[in-house]
Amino acid sequence: MTVPTVVVHRDQEILAKAVAARLVTRLVDVQSARGGAHVVLTGGGVGTAALAEVAATPAHAAVDWDHLDIWWGDERFLPAGHEERNETGARAVLLDRMHVDERRVHPMPAAEEGLSPEDAAELYASELRAATHPDDHGEVPSFDVLMLGLGPDAHVASLFPGMPALYERRPVVAVRGAPKPPPNRVTLTLPAIQTAREVWIIAAGESKAKAVRLALSDAGPVQVPGAGARGRQRTLFLLDRAAAKELPAEIARPASP
Numbered sequence: 001m002t003v004p005t006v007v008v009h010r011d012q013e014i015l016a017k018a019v020a021a022r023l024v025t026r027l028v029d030v031q032s033a034r035g036g037a038h039v040v041l042t043g044g045g046v047g048t049a050a051l052a053e054v055a056a057t058p059a060h061a062a063v064d065w066d067h068l069d070i071w072w073g074d075e076r077f078l079p080a081g082h083e084e085r086n087e088t089g090a091r092a093v094l095l096d097r098m099h100v101d102e103r104r105v106h107p108m109p110a111a112e113e114g115l116s117p118e119d120a121a122e123l124y125a126s127e128l129r130a131a132t133h134p135d136d137h138g139e140v141p142s143f144d145v146l147m148l149g150l151g152p153d154a155h156v157a158s159l160f161p162g163m164p165a166l167y168e169r170r171p172v173v174a175v176r177g178a179p180k181p182p183p184n185r186v187t188l189t190l191p192a193i194q195t196a197r198e199v200w201i202i203a204a205g206e207s208k209a210k211a212v213r214l215a216l217s218d219a220g221p222v223q224v225p226g227a228g229a230r231g232r233q234r235t236l237f238l239l240d241r242a243a244a245k246e247l248p249a250e251i252a253r254p255a256s257p
C-alpha cells in the first residue's frame with residue numbers, strides 16, 4: 001500500500017477540472033502503453049462534477065473510449081435509470097456523450113423483481129472475475145485508476161464505518177441498512193480497492209475536512225474506511241481548500257493560487 005500524496009486546489013470547480021485533466025492524462029498514458037485501460041468511477045457531488053469536466057474538455061478526444069473498461073466502486077441498489085444511481089449520473093454527464101463500447105461499460109446490477117442486493121453483488125463479482133487476466137493475480141482486473149468520493153463520516157464507496165462489509169475478503173458485497181439513503185447498496189470491498197494501481201480520493205467542502213484528516217491518519221479502516229483506501233502504486237487525495245482545512249500546512253500546500 002502506498003503513502004498518500006495530497007494535492008489541494010482552490011475550490012470545488014478548479015478541483016473538478018484538475019481531476020478531469022489528470023484522468024484524461026492517466027488514461028492516455030495507460031492506453032499508449034497497453035492499448036486498453038480499466039477505470040473505476042465514483043458517484044457523489046464532486047466525483048460527478050469531475051466526469052462532467054471530462055466531457056467539457058476538448059482533451060477528452062485523446063482518450064480511446066472504445067478501448068476503456070468502465071466499472072463502478074459502488075452503487076445504490078435502485079431500479080435502472082433511477083436518478084440516484086451513480087450509473088445514471090455518470091451516463092448523463094459523460095458516457096452518453098462519448099463513443100464508448102457498451103460491452104466494456106460495467107454498471108452494477110439495478111434493482112429488479114426477484115434480484116436481491118446479494119445476488120447483484122455476486123453477479124458483479126462474476127463480471128469482474130471474467131475480465132481478469134492471469135497476471136492480475138486476483139479476482140478483479142488491475143484497475144488503472146479507481147476514483148472514490150469521501151463522505152463526512154469517512155465512508156468510501158458504500159463502506160460505512162463499523163459495518164460488516166469492512167470485514168469482508170470477497171471483492172464485492174451487498175450493504176443493507178446504510179446510514180446514508182438508500183439503505184440497500186452494492187460495493188467493492190477494501191481488498192478489491194487495494195488491488196488498484198492508483199486510488200484517487202476526491203473531496204470538496206468543509207463538511208469533509210474532518211474525514212480527510214482521519215483518512216490520512218493511521219486510524220483503522222473499520223472506524224475510518226477512507227484510511228484503508230490505498231492504491232498499489234499511488235494514492236492521491238485530491239482536495240479543495242475547504243476539505244483540506246484540518247490538515248497541517250506542510251501536507252496541504254495549495255497547488256492552485
Ligand SMILES: O=C1O[C@H](COP(=O)(O)O)[C@@H](O)[C@H](O)[C@H]1O
Pocket residue numbers: 042043044045046047074075076086148149150151152156157158180
Ligand atoms: O453515497 C455515496 O456517497 C459518496 C460521497 O458522496 P458526496 O456527494 O458526499 O461526495 C460517493 O462517493 C459514493 O459513490 C456514493 O454512493
